[in-house]
Amino acid sequence: MEKDIPANPLRADLISRAVAEPCTLVIFGATGDLTRRKLIPALYNLAADGNLPSGLAVVCFARREKTSEGFRDELAEATRKYSRRPVNEELWRQFAAHIFYHRSSFDDASGYASLAAELERIDAHLGTGGNRLFYLASSPTEFDVILENLRGSGLSHAKPGAWARLIVEKPFGTDFPSARRLNAAVASAFPERETFRIDHYLGKETAQNLMVLRFANTVFEALWNHRYVENVQITASELLGVETRAGYYENSGAMRDMVQNHLLQLLCLTAMEPPTDLEADAVRDEKVKVLRALRPLTGEAVAANVVRAQYTGGFINGQNVPAYRQEPGVDPNSMTETYVALRLHIDNWRWAGVPFFMRVGKRLPKSATEIAIQFRGTPPVLFNRESQLRDANALIIRIQPDEGISFRMAAKLPGALLQIEPVKMDFHYGTSFGKATPEAYERLLLDAMSGDATLFARRDEVEHAWQFVDGIRAAWHDGSAPRLDFYAAGSWGPREADELLAQDGAAWRRL
Amino acid sequence: MTVSSTVENISPGLRVEVGEIGRKLGELWSASEAGKVRASLINLVIYSENKDAIVLNTPLLAGLAAEHAFRALLVQADPSANEAKIEAWITAHCHLRESGGQKEICSEQITFRLNGPAAGRLPSIVFSHLDSDLPLCLWWQGSLHANPEPELWARVDRVIVDSQSWSDPAGQFAILQEIESIGRGHCAVCDLTWTRSFHLRYAIAQIFDHPAARERLAQMKNVEIRHGAGDRITALELLGWIASRLNWQLQTISDPIVFRQKDGETVQCTLHDSSRHESCIEHVRFDLGNATARVEKSDGGDFYLADFTLRGHAPIAQMLPAGRERTEDILLSELGRVGRHPLFWPAIRSIEPLLHAG
Numbered sequence: 001m002e003k004d005i006p007a008n009p010l011r012a013d014l015i016s017r018a019v020a021e022p023c024t025l026v027i028f029g030a031t032g033d034l035t036r037r038k039l040i041p042a043l044y045n046l047a048a049d050g051n052l053p054s055g056l057a058v059v060c061f062a063r064r065e066k067t068s069e070g071f072r073d074e075l076a077e078a079t080r081k082y083s084r085r086p087v088n089e090e091l092w093r094q095f096a097a098h099i100f101y102h103r104s105s106f107d108d109a110s111g112y113a114s115l116a117a118e119l120e121r122i123d124a125h126l127g128t129g130g131n132r133l134f135y136l137a138s139s140p141t142e143f144d145v146i147l148e149n150l151r152g153s154g155l156s157h158a159k160p161g162a163w164a165r166l167i168v169e170k171p172f173g174t175d176f177p178s179a180r181r182l183n184a185a186v187a188s189a190f191p192e193r194e195t196f197r198i199d200h201y202l203g204k205e206t207a208q209n210l211m212v213l214r215f216a217n218t219v220f221e222a223l224w225n226h227r228y229v230e231n232v233q234i235t236a237s238e239l240l241g242v243e244t245r246a247g248y249y250e251n252s253g254a255m256r257d258m259v260q261n262h263l264l265q266l267l268c269l270t271a272m273e274p275p276t277d278l279e280a281d282a283v284r285d286e287k288v289k290v291l292r293a294l295r296p297l298t299g300e301a302v303a304a305n306v307v308r309a310q311y312t313g314g315f316i317n318g319q320n321v322p323a324y325r326q327e328p329g330v331d332p333n334s335m336t337e338t339y340v341a342l343r344l345h346i347d348n349w350r351w352a353g354v355p356f357f358m359r360v361g362k363r364l365p366k367s368a369t370e371i372a373i374q375f376r377g378t379p380p381v382l383f384n385r386e387s388q389l390r391d392a393n394a395l396i397i398r399i400q401p402d403e404g405i406s407f408r409m410a411a412k413l414p415g416a417l418l419q420i421e422p423v424k425m426d427f428h429y430g431t432s433f434g435k436a437t438p439e440a441y442e443r444l445l446l447d448a449m450s451g452d453a454t455l456f457a458r459r460d461e462v463e464h465a466w467q468f469v470d471g472i473r474a475a476w477h478d479g480s481a482p483r484l485d486f487y488a489a490g491s492w493g494p495r496e497a498d499e500l501l502a503q504d505g506a507a508w509r510r511l
Numbered sequence: 512m513t514v515s516s517t518v519e520n521i522s523p524g525l526r527v528e529v530g531e532i533g534r535k536l537g538e539l540w541s542a543s544e545a546g547k548v549r550a551s552l553i554n555l556v557i558y559s560e561n562k563d564a565i566v567l568n569t570p571l572l573a574g575l576a577a578e579h580a581f582r583a584l585l586v587q588a589d590p591s592a593n594e595a596k597i598e599a600w601i602t603a604h605c606h607l608r609e610s611g612g613q614k615e616i617c618s619e620q621i622t623f624r625l626n627g628p629a630a631g632r633l634p635s636i637v638f639s640h641l642d643s644d645l646p647l648c649l650w651w652q653g654s655l656h657a658n659p660e661p662e663l664w665a666r667v668d669r670v671i672v673d674s675q676s677w678s679d680p681a682g683q684f685a686i687l688q689e690i691e692s693i694g695r696g697h698c699a700v701c702d703l704t705w706t707r708s709f710h711l712r713y714a715i716a717q718i719f720d721h722p723a724a725r726e727r728l729a730q731m732k733n734v735e736i737r738h739g740a741g742d743r744i745t746a747l748e749l750l751g752w753i754a755s756r757l758n759w760q761l762q763t764i765s766d767p768i769v770f771r772q773k774d775g776e777t778v779q780c781t782l783h784d785s786s787r788h789e790s791c792i793e794h795v796r797f798d799l800g801n802a803t804a805r806v807e808k809s810d811g812g813d814f815y816l817a818d819f820t821l822r823g824h825a826p827i828a829q830m831l832p833a834g835r836e837r838t839e840d841i842l843l844s845e846l847g848r849v850g851r852h853p854l855f856w857p858a859i860r861s862i863e864p865l866l867h868a869g
Binding site: 006008009010011012013014015019021022047048049050052053054055088090091094095125126127129 | 709710712713714715716717718719720721722723725728753756757809811813814817819825827828829830831832852853854
């Protein structure tokens, strides 16, 4: 059994992360976009970097009638299109030879029995060691039945000396009760330590760098608290509209699509205390503490602290674009929010009194995700007598695009007059490090294969986030919060969102 | 091709007085078009006594700049010249960012030619022209000088050498150790030959990550390494790495080389010098009793084919990147690595008597 085999002495100093273990990755709903656009290209790139374990197979589980050979051809085409690096045909052939298509409906118990037999055959021939990594890439409505069948067929139970893990793709439910139901279904088949809930934002290089920035540098952490920070702004803006996702988005809206998961995760990484170590649970414990310290927004507090809006027609890059309600597949009377702005407070010692402003929206002037730490101004003496330096210092962490960090500070203009202007120090990943950064899915798949859950959401994180978001959504539906506002496509959101910050004497950063 | 005849073709840039370098660099940037950004992560000093050093290294630096921003000080020295003379040039290597930006990212290169006694003023030349607060990497091309100068080496963060270019590896490793001790633990030592074997070591380690292979590591009977013509040092470093990681003690230095394992069992190792004039390991084979493991270059040379075969079972095979062999790629790999090489000296020590054996 693997447990009894000592660590590989030849591995030392060659990589600085846990080693991915041999396994079979089983993707449920493998004919969907996620597999073609993200998962297989990510696996191919891992193979090209030499990061995949020897002994890896991929079983694509889906309903449509296909053969392994035919599906490999489809995946080859998709990988050529979506891979971040050109496809080497020799490597692709070797990699693709270990991809198999398994046709079955999700509710057919015999499909799982034959899957088990196929996995045994793969173990015997490809050295996958009995380890299984099940990936739920299907529609969330299928999760329950897949989990039930995995449990019923015994596939969710690891063989002695091996492991069985589950990767769940978001959304993790649509509200707190459904998330709790889903988590219970997951827990009935897989223990929490073998469950990996993917939020791909956490796999991005800059999101990972947030902890390094905060805890590997002396200067920032000393200032990272209510004594020095005026406010924090987290922005996720999108140039695009709803595109082809109207069916999903009409039910989801910006709050459930972005705030409940990505933005709250970024908030947690920004606001959390230093973990005791870098183990998954130590990091996630600290993130949960932030969620628990979030001041709940319900009833009238929602009216005072949350703005929701929907885009009307407007111009993007000079081109006329339709209103949300005119997009294909959208209800002409839709009340779905395409923009949300929030003022949050974290009621703990570090952040008491510091507003955290978040905004997320579609059809904004540019696509950008960033976290801005706005520092307090200097005392109103000397250079700050006229209060012109109130917002002189800001630290900006750009998540995408153009990942990097910049710092704004005040500097004297050259000349005899004393004139002070803001200047910016800029660090760009692309400028300083020429090599392409890996896609988030590459890192996350590798972590799941090596059993490192640090960059995955834990059950209690997900449930706390839903509880917070549900309070806001309840106020929207019971009428205690203002109705939907509107903003023109191509603008930076509704006037009400500007007013939200103005109440605190702040303004949204110009991106 | 002499330097003087090729400088016109591969230009080290604008000729400047040594005392004017800082000012001229400032002018260079103020006169440059908008959209050019000067970037630097390290000070990279290249020292060479090769008369073609400027011609050979300027294009290399241009290639390097695309992936790792730096301020480069390229020093071509001719200590044997009679007349003391210092010449200097400045230039910049710019490239467009890949990710669709309009900005050109530029790295600076300052080139020096030091003749005669001026070649002895290396520390003064280097320290006057560093970009402050950035690490100092010194790539010493060719053989190191005996009696290394503490004034220089005490301030170097990373020394880069290439043992493939040495005719007396045993003597040179001794000087390298002396340099490291001058740095008092502050200076990281990097041998490009060691870096060059990274992907091969990675591929070998990858084979033994598999539990079935790992549990047979202690049953090693034979190791066979086939290397490029005359490239015994690369093979020795690889063998040293395996021996030190597996706690083997060198027992016999004649052919076959014999190591003793912890349990007293012996391992026979054979190094084959192939006729191919390529500076790489072509093939490594491990005999593990009832199993074999093998790594060899694919036909195209882009990958290593690694497999492990347990007698009576199908091989577990994998293709792994072989890395690129151009010097700038090896150097990039080295510069992209922040830390040290903690396994390098143990590897060298475990095969030290073989270095003398030639």
